[in-house]
Amino acid sequence: MKSEITIVGAGIGGLSLALALEQKGINFRLYEQANSFEALGYGIQISPNVVHILEKLGLKKQLERLSHICLGFQLRSFNTNKILAEWKLDNKTPYYQCRRADLHQLLFDMIQNKGRIYFSQCLESYEQKDNHLYLHLKNQGSITAQAMVAADGINSVIRQSLFPQYQVRYSGYSAYRVILPFHRKYHFLWGKATVWMGKNHHVVVYPNGNEQSPESWLNLVLVIKERKSNDQSWSVPADKTALAQDFANHSNELNLILEDMIESPEPCFKWGLFIHEPLPYWSQSKVTLLGDAAHPMLPFQAQGAAMAIEDAYVLAQYLSNEKEMVEESFIKYEQARMKRTGAVQRLSRRNADIFHASGIKALTRNLILGLVSAIMPSLLNKRTAWIYDYKIENS
Known part of the structure; x- marks a missing residue:
């Protein structure tokens, strides 16, 4: 070719x-x-299926230096703060979390002939x-x-x-992204991705950056059900005070993060989530x-x-x-x-x-998650094994 x-x-x-x-x-x-290149610093999760490819492209050591290693997941109730499920990842290939800007810059730096980029x-x-x-x-x-x-x-x-x-159609959800400096008081979040789930809300929180790095971050994604359609753009500024009020909850840890979000000079952006059907x-x-x-x-x-x-x-x-x-x-x-x-x-x-189940569906979800997490947490890994275990062999 x-x-x-x-x-x-x-x-x-x-x-x-x-x-x-x-x-x-x-x-x-x-x-x-x-x-x-704009230095968009929001977090990105680099699951084992992608780490496998990036290592083939020669990025193994660089990824290790700039990333937080996710060892597992924790799901909590937005309303009670109860831990609904937690489990460790069992893939031998690391699951990384880092700033999107850092991965973007790393890919750019690895390209030798930058004269071909316009x-x-x-x-x-x-x-x-x-x-x-x-x-x-x-x-x-x-x-x-x-x-x-x-x-x-x-x-x-x-x-x-x-x-x-x-054409696309509005999903009924809007999302907000913000990144905060990682403080020692957030240490309970280290080593995992944490999700708070509720009727009309869910929040995903995970660290960005290697623990030995002088500068680490906390990535925060907040999703809420909204009837009104919003722009798909990632750059609509959001009112952080109003956002914190919308996401008031029964978790002291999450409310502390939301208070820090308000005080932080880091901007928060909103974007509407739209459903795109697979193309023919x-x-x-x-x-x-x-x-x-x-x-x-x-x-x-x-x-x-x-x-x-x-x-x-x-x-x-x-x-x-x-x-x-x-x-x-x-x-x-x-x-x-x-x-x-x-x-x-x-x-x-x-x-x-x-994530947004309510009523009987939420009770059933919580019961199943609790039982599986307590008795056989490996089943939670099997649900996504077809994604994370995927490997592309060299041709």
């Missing part, structure tokens, strides 16, 4: 693809609409004609490309071009989709970025087969990935109902 690959979007998926292509000796050009290049449209692609960029006019991968995110211009009638296909001739452009998902399984990194590595493997045309590689990549990403999309949607 001799074609140069044009990547649109330098998020985690786009950078992962650029790095994987470079390491396989495949030329790429990467276009990003932002003027530079900033301030916003794709407005494209067309396929005479076996060529013509990309129309806002600040550069038109350029030609041999093949294109859309890694341009949840509001993908390229996906909209492939599917003009594509991702590829059309010399164009294909990757990551959120292909399969946006609700954040209730923490696998959005993970699936984008998996996509990138699998796609690079197929493109490295010099006996195949790029169109064939795109189709094989799509066939290899669609079933798995669709299943993760569906699981993420089901988790929303589990």
Whole structure:
């Protein structure tokens, strides 16, 4: 496969693809609409299925230095603060948590030929004609490309071009993200991810950064049921005082975190959560989709970025087969990935109902979680083993 690959979007998926292509000796050009990388510091969970890939890309030692190791999970009641379930992870590969900005920067730093990355290049449209692609960029006019991968995110211009009638629907949930300096008083949260679950709310809290690092953080995601639809943008400023009032609860620990959130100078942002149905296909001739452009998902399984990194590595493997045309590689990549990403999309949607159950459903959930956690906690790992144990072998 001799074609140069044009990547649109330098998020985690786009950078992962650029790095994987470079390491396989495949030329790429990467276009990003932002003027530079924004240091978005919110947390990201790097589960074993992704650690496996990042280690193949040569990031093992760097990940160890910048990440907190998650050893297990704890589920608590939003109303009583009672521990509903807790269990240890049993995967031999680490489960990391770090700042999204740190992983983003790490991927960028690992790319050797940064002259192939172009900033301030916003794709407005494209067309396929005479076996060529013509990309129309806002600040550069038109350029030609041999093949294109859309890694341009949840509001993908390229996906909209492939599917003009594509529509999403509001999930009924809004989410808030904020990151706080990690204080000693939060030490009870170290080594795990903690979730408080309630009727109309749930809160996810986990540390970011290595314990030996001079600077560690606490990542906080708050989700609430709201009838009114909100923007999908991640950058709508939120009123932290009003937010803390909405999430008042019976946990002294969580209320302490919310008080610190109000006092912290760190901003809090809100975004609406929308349901995206799986697409019938991702590829059309010399164009294909990757990551959120292909399969946006609700954040209730923490696998959005993970699936984008998996996509990138699998796609690079197929493109490295010099006996195949790029169109064939795109189709094989799509066939290899669609079933798995669709299943993760569906699981993420089901988790929303589990986290926000009320009445009899909540009582049943709590009873089952308590029994399984006390008698056979390994069953809780089996529920996600098909995600975390997934390994991509080198082609």
